[in-house]
Amino acid sequence: MESESGPPLSAAFLAMALGRRVRERVEDRLREHGIALRHLSALGHLHRRPGISYSELARRAGVTPQSMQDTLRRLEQLGAVERTTEPGRGRTAMLRVTDEGHRLRLAGRAVIDETDAAITGAGPDDHLTQSLRAALDRFPLEPERGAGE
Amino acid sequence: MESESGPPLSAAFLAMALGRRVRERVEDRLREHGIALRHLSALGHLHRRPGISYSELARRAGVTPQSMQDTLRRLEQLGAVERTTEPGRGRTAMLRVTDEGHRLRLAGRAVIDETDAAITGAGPDDHLTQSLRAALDRFPLEPERGAGE
DNA sequence: AGGCAGTTTCAGTCAAGCTGCAACTCAACG
């Protein structure tokens, strides 16, 4: 997208470019394990809070239950999570991470750690981490600017 | 997306989160002008280097010519760019930014500047900008890890 | 003249989100 050739590098452009590159790299590495970022994220939530349902998971991840269902379908098909309750329409599911799921989760963490090292320059350059955290803090998500009439 | 609730905040996660938020904000503001980031980017390239073609533009932006064509269709339809040559299949196009295009480009720049101020904390906090630039430098794009055909 | 790289254009595909809706559960209320 924003090519190298060029000009102007404001913090906004830099943030978008870095975010994109990091995401691409992580997704790339993760793909070798057959998952994407959203799967890793779901595994993380489910690990910290076993037994929660599709909808709860969706709420935490900030997506619709329908989207989360897709994510979980993939994870179930990989044998990474399983439901401890009967499937069925209004039937709230109880989900848990399997051994395979933990294996995947740790592989994912390794990818993140590796990327982390690359991004901070292999040294403890918390300048970056600190700056990022500060920027995130003072940059809250948009307050639903849909109908401020 | 990576929700707030949670734990672990490595530089990689932070970078992805910040990049996403910034992008969302910019796209949001830009949408009010009827364009997206890729349109603004194309306008920028075309402004600096008038007369270049679809394919050249695509090359600079790092997308396929087919994708760039979509972007430009929108811009032409808005009257922001126009071709100074006849349309036609193998016929290399010469494109230029119109007055309306310049208006749009400046509006876009204003959005970026505004976001820039918000992200750096309204003060000259070049810590962030510096850190981002450094991280980007030491984090080159993936070297086409897909079988060197 | 012929070949061929480059360009524009058309068409279809894909991924990851979304909305809409149907079917169902379960707790609370009258």
Add this chain to the structure above:
DNA sequence: CGTTGAGTTGCAGCTTGACTGAAACTGCCT
């Protein structure tokens, strides 16, 4: 009781923004 209504799962289809494939054509080079 019964009924109502919020919450959930599941299914289908739409949207956006990229992509690949292939066709039509230009222009240059030999």
